[in-house]
Amino acid sequence: MTYIHDTIVKLQKTSPAQAEFYQAVEEILDSLQPILETNEKYKKHAIIERMVEPERQIMFRVPWVDDQGNVQVNKGYRIEFNSALGPYKGGLRFHPSVNASIIKFLGFEQIFKNALTGLPIGGGKGGANFDPKGKSDGEIMRFCQSFINELYRHIGPTCDVPAGDIGVGAREIGYMFGQYKRLTGNYDGVFTGKSLLWGGSLVRKEATGYGCVYFAQYMLEDQNQSLAGKTCLVSGAGNVAIYTIEKLYELGARPVTCSDSSGTLYHETGINLATLKELKEVRKVRLEEYLQHHPDARYIPVSDYPADGHAVWRFPAELAFPCATQNELTEQDAQALIANGIIGVSEGANMPSTQDAVEVFLNAKICYGPGKAANAGGVATSQLEMAQNASMQTWSFAEVDEKLKVIMKNIYRNARDTASEFGEPHNLVLGANIAGFRKVADAMIEQGVV
Numbered sequence: 001m002t003y004i005h006d007t008i009v010k011l012q013k014t015s016p017a018q019a020e021f022y023q024a025v026e027e028i029l030d031s032l033q034p035i036l037e038t039n040e041k042y043k044k045h046a047i048i049e050r051m052v053e054p055e056r057q058i059m060f061r062v063p064w065v066d067d068q069g070n071v072q073v074n075k076g077y078r079i080e081f082n083s084a085l086g087p088y089k090g091g092l093r094f095h096p097s098v099n100a101s102i103i104k105f106l107g108f109e110q111i112f113k114n115a116l117t118g119l120p121i122g123g124g125k126g127g128a129n130f131d132p133k134g135k136s137d138g139e140i141m142r143f144c145q146s147f148i149n150e151l152y153r154h155i156g157p158t159c160d161v162p163a164g165d166i167g168v169g170a171r172e173i174g175y176m177f178g179q180y181k182r183l184t185g186n187y188d189g190v191f192t193g194k195s196l197l198w199g200g201s202l203v204r205k206e207a208t209g210y211g212c213v214y215f216a217q218y219m220l221e222d223q224n225q226s227l228a229g230k231t232c233l234v235s236g237a238g239n240v241a242i243y244t245i246e247k248l249y250e251l252g253a254r255p256v257t258c259s260d261s262s263g264t265l266y267h268e269t270g271i272n273l274a275t276l277k278e279l280k281e282v283r284k285v286r287l288e289e290y291l292q293h294h295p296d297a298r299y300i301p302v303s304d305y306p307a308d309g310h311a312v313w314r315f316p317a318e319l320a321f322p323c324a325t326q327n328e329l330t331e332q333d334a335q336a337l338i339a340n341g342i343i344g345v346s347e348g349a350n351m352p353s354t355q356d357a358v359e360v361f362l363n364a365k366i367c368y369g370p371g372k373a374a375n376a377g378g379v380a381t382s383q384l385e386m387a388q389n390a391s392m393q394t395w396s397f398a399e400v401d402e403k404l405k406v407i408m409k410n411i412y413r414n415a416r417d418t419a420s421e422f423g424e425p426h427n428l429v430l431g432a433n434i435a436g437f438r439k440v441a442d443a444m445i446e447q448g449v450v
């Protein structure tokens with residue numbers, strides 16, 4: 001389609017060298033063809049042109065002093081992408097791979113994901129190319145404080161509400177909130193993913209993983225299937241992967257893998273959740289140590305991965321849950337999964353499957369839940385945290401979990417029904433993209449040319 005081509009060419013000129021961002025835009029535009037062709041209003045109001053341009057991009061220097069007394073400098077970002085549906089909402093990622101392209105792709109995805117939750121939240125994302133690995137607690141604190149010394153002036157409970165993402169958990173949120181409070185004098189719900197001691201919500205930590213499993217459950221139910229007894233591949237070993245594994249066990253499935261940046265673990269009888277939590281949440285060490293506790297497991301170091309993909313996707317299973325990072329599942333991985341009889345994929349990470357891998361899943365007509373739908377439970381529960389903060393209430397675990405289930409069911413149904421409306425009932429990529437887009441686009445039109 002020429003407008004897709006034209007849009008990407010234009011972005012390549014005006015926002016050069018942002019491959020991941022173009023990938024996210026292309027995927028959305030590809031899905032929007034049927035609705036753009038029949039709705040002149042979107043063209044007339046230049047919705048696409050406006051949507052691909054963030055409302056505001058903040059880029060800043062983050063200087064800090066390491067434990068040796070040396071000055072270090074990182075690049076900080078906050079992309080306030082779209083506020084048609086509510087305050088900018090989205091996480092902060094601290095990872096050495098962070099650059100403008102990564103933050104923009106994440107922020108762009110966030111717009112549609114947040115719209116799909118049905119909750120009043122706009123889309124944003126931020127972070128820094130800071131590597132938390134091997135840093136002391138003091139270094140993490142000083143980095144977070146310096147990051148907020150700039151960011152504090154741009155955020156607030158009714159304008160921009162950051163949360164965690166890769167490399168940012170409750171500890172980092174604590175240091176950032178402390179500095180924000182010191183600089184502004186405000187004790188308010190400016191962050192989500194906070195500690196339960198001071199304003200956090202129950203279930204927020206578990207929500208992305210739990211939500212992604214609920215999404216799989218709803219997809220399977222429509223095929224008269226269930227999670228019970230299913231062998232599952234999970235990638236990642238962070239917050240999303242851990243609570244995906246926890247919920248899979250609760251619903252009777254058997255997760256047999258997880259992975260980190262050094263390798264993949266395969267445990268045929270099922271990953272031991274207590275050991276995984278001890279290694280990753282408490283001791284923060286490499287997965288390889290799992291073998292000391294469970295010698296019957298196998299560990300595949302990154303150096304032994306297939307040249308065209310990831311070891312984790314080459315084991316036989318019925319379901320796959322990519323919960324690590326973007327583009328971690330290649331076309332060849334997708335083909336291997338299909339050859340091994342996969343029946344469903346539910347994405348806990350953001351854009352974990354390459355465009356070619358997505359095509360393989362869609363052509364095979366398996367149950368495929370794209371990240372912006374399947375992993376929306378995290379940000380949805382963040383909004384529940386905002387609601388509790390604003391009304392000075394605290395809800396029970398069961399109450400929040402119940403709301404999360406309802407939200408995930410609605411997201412699934414919305415994506416499924418929209419896919420059917422446009423004649424491709426199995427295509428949840430199309431359904432999720434159109435459903436999310438329609439809501440944001442119509443809100444933008446109603447709010448005028450801003």
Ligand code: GLU
Nearest residue numbers: 090091163164165379382
């Ligand atoms: N980083 C998460 C995401 O990708 C959560 C964002 C939030 O809770 O604001 O959706």
